Every structure is written in C-alpha cells, then in structure tokens.
Amino acid sequence: MTDKATLTWGAGKSAEFPILKGTIGPDVIDIRTLYANTGMFTYDPGYMSTGSTKSAITYIDGDKGILLYRGYPIEQLAVQCDFLEVSYLIKHGELPTKTQYEDWVGRVKRHTMVHDQLTRFFNGFRRDAHPMAVLVGVVGALSAFYHDSLDINNPEHRIIAAIRLIAKLPTIVAMAYKYNMGQPFMYPRNELSYSANFMHMMFATPCETYVPNPVLVRALDRILILHADHEQNASTSTVRLSGSSGANPFACIAAGIACLWGPAHGGANEAALAMLEQIGDASKIPEFIAKVKDKNSGAKLMGFGHRVYKNYDPRAKLMRETCHEVLAELGLQNDRLFKLALALEKIALEDDYFVSRKLYPNVDFYSGIVQRALGIPTNLFTGIFALARTVGWIAQWNEMIADPEQKIGRPRQLYTGPTTREVVPMDKR
16 A cells, blocks of 8 residues: 655645655655645755655665765775776666677767868857867767768667767767867777777867876776766756757757756856965965855855765765875875875864764765866866766666656746736836
8 A cells, every 4th residue: 555645734624745755765756736736836945855856776865975876885886996987887777788888888989080071160159168168069969960860769869879979978078178279180999999089089189199198097087987967966966957858969968068067066067176275385274164154255165065065075085085196106105185185074064063063075075176186177177077978868767768657847836926916008107
C-alpha cells in the first residue's frame, strides 16, 4: 500500500498525496494534484525542497559528503577511470566493457573536428571577448551546421548529437582560447587521449611539437570527471527546462553554458582564486577572516560551503590531492597561492564560526589553483567546467526526453502585484 501524506488547512479541510520512494535518499511527496485538490500552489524560492524530476544518473548526500555517478562513488571513478569511460557510464548507465569502450572512444574521435565554416564564426567576436560569451554563441550555432541530428524524437539523432557535443566541446573551448590569444587554431590529433588532445589543441603551435605531460593530462582528466555531473543544479535544470519545450540539444546545451557562467555557479573557482590573490599573504588571513565574519564588510569566503554539501565536498578532497601532484610535477610545491589556500583551509576548518555553519571547502577552492598551474587562464576556468559538464547535461537531457511523464516546465508564482484596476486616460493621470 502506498504511503500517504495528509495536508490540512482551514476549517477541517484536508487532502492526501502519495509518498514516492527512490532507491536511496529522501522520500518525496507527490503534489502534482495539489492545485486541482486544494486550489493552492507550493511556495519554494530556489526550489530548496522541490524535486522536479525522476533521475537515475547522479546521487548526492550532502550531509555525508557522498557523490555517486550511476551508483559508483566519485572517489573510485576519479582514481580508476578516465573521462571517456565515465562519460560512457553517465550516458549509458553502466561502465563499458573493453569492446564497448573502444567503440565509444572511436565514435567520439570521429567527431572531434568542427565544420570548417564554423571556424569563421569566431571572426565575428572581438579578440578580447570572454570565452564564455564565445562558447554560448558557437555552441548555440552548432544547430545551423548539423541539421541531420535535430529530431529529438529520433533515438539515433539523440545519440549522434550527444557524441558530437562531447567530441566537439574540447575543440571549441580550445579554439576560444586560441582566438583570445591571437594564435592559429590547432586541429585535433585523434591518436591522443581525450584530455591530452585538448591540451594539444590548447598549447601546441605550428612552430613546434607539443608533448603532453602525462601527470598534467591525468590531472585535467580528473578535473573533467569531478565536474561531469552534479544532479539537478542550476545549469542542469536550465538544460532540462529548455529541452522540455522541444528545443534542439545544441540550443539546450548553450542555455546550460549561459547559466553556468554565473559567478555563483561555474564561476566560483575563478572567484576563489581572485579571493586568494586579494588576501595575498598568509599573515593577512586573520584580518580577512574577521572581515568575513562582519556582515557589513561585504567580504565573502569563496570556495567554501555548498548548496547541497553540508560536509566536506568529496570532490574537494580529490582536487586537493591533484593539487599536490601537479605542483610537485612542475616544481611548484612552494606555490604562493596553494600555501595560502592550505593555511586558509586550516583556519576555516578549526574556527567555530565556519564549523557551526558547515562551511567546508568545495571543489572550486582547489580547482582554480590546479588549472592555473596547468597554464589555463582564469577567464577560461568556467569554459573547462562547461566542457566537463556537457556529458552530464546531455545525459540529463536525453533522460528527460525519454521520460513519459515529461512535460514542458512551467513554474507558478505567488502574485504580489496590484489587483485589477482600470486604465485612466493619459490626460487624467
């Protein structure tokens, strides 16, 4: 028998609603008939207590610091798998066999190049345009170049669109960087791995051969894995909402990129690095902490705390280890910002003010330092995030399209404006 939740209001009025159970995590109250039964809506700014969909892709337990992709702990995936292996898992639901993996990698590599006319699209942007502005425009324009994969009701079209997006995002992100730098675009080299190929397109020039460092390649691969999906966050919800209208997948991913651009979402790692630069020296941390505690100062502790995690972000632990590996490989163990980050982390984790508020380091706190060490400019940090998250977005979009309960997204509101009134002629106002 299905459990029920009873809502009571007014003089003896009540209504019952089914309680739905997932495989793990909190139960949810199914309020789809709320308005029909009560004439009322729920009010939930920021969707703090609202489940907008069913999903079998990612699970987060913020209180325990758990992140699972298709049931697998992120700690195991980040250490034992590469990004395309995790991409296959997120997209298809299971880790690939050797044959499935080789076929998947082969299909992705066949689509790494972009249409040659698309390269001319970049000339419409200023050289100093923010890479995220370029990505929103170029990814949105893909639908103008790939007409043969726009039928969202055709499963084969959805597969080819997904592969194209996963394959072409590294090329497009690298092109945005090259255009910004005034350097020629570098074609993909498909004999390289996904992450090594991206680093080649970023840092190679026609003047000399670029040999990717395997330690740095693995660090980038780990960054991509840690950012591949994160349940129903703002950008993923944007992709799903865009897709609910029947928009093509390229437009939906462009919408996700636009949402990710916000400093409270994908731009947080850039903000965390800027905060460390602002502090400047470990001796100034106590002064900075005092300002953070002063609500009138406007100072914020960036890279700490998370909307979902109320424990140490499991991705932050892995990124911290990656920081050590990368800086050791590059001989930067005494990197000023990394030492400053460790000192700030130690103080924040021991200070009752932050501990009581469960403000633990999140993945953004360290990822900016790693990317900076890899040679990635600050304004491209969020572009790397978009590159990684594309596989999660497309898997979530595909799951939504295949969901028989899917409807066009249409949130409601609590109206607080004027009641009905008559228009007064202009000469009498």
